[in-house]
Amino acid sequence: MIRGLQPWFENIKKRKVKSPKIYFRDAGIYRALSRILNHNQLMENPNLGASWEGFAIESTISRHNTEIDQYDCYFWGTNAGAELNLLIVQGDKRWGFEIKYNDTPKITKSMRIASE
Numbered sequence: 720m721i722r723g724l725q726p727w728f729e730n731i732k733k734r735k736v737k738s739p740k741i742y743f744r745d746a747g748i749y750r751a752l753s754r755i756l757n758h759n760q761l762m763e764n765p766n767l768g769a770s771w772e773g774f775a776i777e778s779t780i781s782r783h784n785t786e787i788d789q790y791d792c793y794f795w796g797t798n799a800g801a802e803l804n805l806l807i808v809q810g811d812k813r814w815g816f817e818i819k820y821n822d823t824p825k826i827t828k829s830m831r832i833a834s835e
Contacts, residue, residue: 720744722777727793727806740794740804742773749773771820776805779816783807801832 723739743749749770755761764770780792795815796802805816815833 720748722773722780724776724792724794724805727795727808742776743770744773744777746770746774746777768820772804772818775818776816779805780807783814795833797832801829803829803833 720743722742722744724742725739726737750761753764753766753770755764761767761770791808793806793808794802794804795806802817803815804818807814807816815830817827817830817833819827
């Protein structure tokens with residue numbers, strides 16, 4: 720029902736964020752518990768972004784078949800506020816995903832920092 724993503728770091732002494740992030744794995748359960756009964760209530764809900772992030776993270780993990788042991792899923796963040804909502808690691812390969820509920824997607828400061 721709930722997915723916990725641990726923070727990613729290569730060197731434990733340099734890790735920026737220590738607390739895990741928690742997401743509902745099923746957006747329908749989240750919406751039911753939040754008493755969101757229709758599309759209008761969903762669009763007006765202040766937690767729309769968090770609901771979208773949970774849905775997108777689960778969809779991405781499922782699509783990339785990361786439930787198998789050779790992949791690890793994390794989130795990445797810095798004390799300055801840069802973040803990736805999902806970081807999939809397989810050996811030396813890394814795929815980062817920044818998830819936002821927005822009509823006009825753009826490259827964010829977090830994406831540039833993570834890329835560096």
